[in-house]
Amino acid sequence: MVSINVLGEDYHDYISDAIPYFILFMGIELVVSIYKKKVGNIFSVSDSISSLSTGMSTLVLERLMPKGILSSIEFIGALYVYKNYRLLDTPEDSSLVWFISLILIDFCYYWFHRMAHEVNFLWSTHVTHHSSEKYNFTTALRQNIFQIYTSWIFFVPLGLIMPPKIYMFHKQFNTIAQFWIHTQAIDKMPYIVELIFNTPSHHRVHHGRNPKYLDKNYAGILIIWDRIFGTFEPEIEKPFYGLVHPLDSHDPTYSQVHNWFDMYEKSKKYKSISDKLKVFFYGPGWDKGLSRMGDSSMAPQPNEKEQKQRDPIPHSNIINVYIFTHYMVVSLTGIIMVSHFEEQVGSLNISLFFAFIYLSLTSFGAIFDRKRYAFHLELFRNILFIVATSPFTSATIQYFKVFYSLSLIFLIGKIFYPVLIKKLN
Template sequence: MAAGAPATALPASQRLRALFYALQPSESSFRSLREVPSYVDQVVPLFIVFILLELVVSSIQRHKPSYRINDAISSLSAGILSQLPEAVCRGFELTGYVYIWENYRLCELPWDSSWTWYLTLLGVDFTYYWFHRLAHEVNILWATHQTHHSSEDYNLSTALRQSAVQKYISWVFYLPIALIIPPSVCAVHLQFNLLYQFWIHTEVIDNLGPLEWILNTPSHHRVHHGRNPYCIDKNYGGTLIIWDRIFGTFEAEKEKVIYGLTHPINTFEPFKVQLHHLTYIWSVFWATPGFSNKLSVIFKGPGWGPGKPRLGLPEEIPVITGKEVPFNPKLPVHLCVYAVIHFALIVTLYIDLFAAAATLSQVTVLLRIGYIILTLTSIGLLMDKRPEAARWETVRCTVFLALQKLGYIKTYPSLMFAYEVRHLFRSMEHAV
């Protein structure tokens, strides 16, 4: 989160408690922005641990896994894409905040005060509520946020299905806080607010009793991710649910929730997952007559059309029967294994990229980012069973061999890679 943050590893207990917003002000207050740890980077191993734990627990509870390989890889791919720009330009979203603080602050609250810490918790969460609500009610903002809702599953991997562009817009909403809150304190709470929302993306946890009145919980957030008519535009809170109760957007979990977009996109290809609604807005914008109507296409709700109210007509939301079947093309087992292996390898390259980014040349960083994007795209096309998947995979393998030969990539086990490529070429053309 903070550019120049120290690389010193946090104690394991702090990393675990950061996931649940359970750190004390005394251990998470910092004088300068440069001292703020990147909590998000340091809890990545815990994401993996909790995903595996959820997989085991849900399998015991339901007698079947709660994860589909294709959907989970699609979610994790979106998470990787959302973080890749950080390898080039870290902390961009706080630049405007720092400028406001340094030039226009109204007062200077003490960075080491518990009162400042708790006030920032409320301020960040209140601001998040309104950004999140507008991200559902303003079409152009929805285009950046819909990625997170595009999964038809609901598990901890869904929490990592993030937009690659949303944070480059959302930072504007936090600028008013910069009038009174030091940047170092805000940077901590922006991370805690994000991390808290990881563990609530699960069906393993049912009801948390009295905590349901104050905190955003898995039950509340399941409603938010639903496409049932009663779920639409409800429960926007990040850490606290009190804002929804105050502003009339709260809805308790009732009938079985069906997850995903009201109009599923039926793809795992990462660029379509990220950008499909932007392309939809573009086509509707040019097809809609009248300048004011064109502006409405951008700034009114996703369901708006000429003659409709700002947020569209509730009766136009598709009926949910409870028998909806998620998009799930069936791949042969060996191609599923192939996809998992190469996705795991690209994750190691992604982790290595951030671990070594400071020592790598800009060319190396950009080439590795390009290769990661190429790989995620190829795997997405494969999981879609698209006819062009074999051609993309051929290009990807060729690019990998060239980059490895030139010394830009050194992290793949070459023997395993070569074996898997040979195995793929034998079978892909018949399977896709």
């Protein structure tokens, strides 16, 4: 059982339990999209691997940070308040308390999510999630590694009344419950469901870059908050996904930090301190002469032709299969190692492997972006694995060495064969 240690106590990690189901439903969604002959509109290998890579980046940073800091930061505030300043001793076995907690967690999530779109420096910790040009279950895992360092403050007041076990469950449940709304495979649902709950239709609007869809439908589980606070928009026209200004990169580091650089560059345009500060504390669409949130009607209206221009030139099938296979190998190995074999493998070795995972994600992104150094970096990555595991003699490691050796041969041919042909001609 995987647990989260918060203030010296262990709590169940429900999100880790959900990972196999995330993988299962991603597979089902892919099959459904193939059956409906819409796979090209819903998926691309580069976009999906990029989404999965940003999700894996969170696990990597959690592993490489001082133990417990990252995994517990989003829970510490509320639990500390409950242990030291609570107003009520709330029973943990009360059904009413559990129901009220679900409502309160979702209410706080709405305001965190809304502020993450309306305050530019908070948007910098959330923009990654919206950078996907496709919309499918993998998009749900495209998360920014810094978001939990800002989101936790919105949930601290709950510690005044909400007991730790209930808080830990519902905080994670709220995250897990939002996975299913990241899909195009589910059409609009019955009216009563669409009236109360956040659904795939409502959340497609939220991810749309259509001008009328910008900054709408912030709900987590319940859409009632958007209806109450005036941020609701129904799905009428076809949503086009991604950022108003496309990211144009699959690099896992750049996708996490690019808006910080954008804010800095934008702030240099202004002379007054107040205008410079507005770049960081007003909405990402703000400019001088506009309201705090900017003017969404100024955003370009997307269309099919423009979307095709945004889509990257696809790689060959053999490159896509190569990257997908290597991604699955490093990511699943890392998850299995940290979940079940830490004592046998050793904490240091697992941390080193997670650093290798991040190098792998960076290399995959470079290949997708067609960086001139991409295949040389990938060549180095394969050699590094073979050299680093040379002291180990277990049968499992030997299988991995064979896999990486075959990959090395493929890469050598990929890099040097075209050069040889060019010289011969």
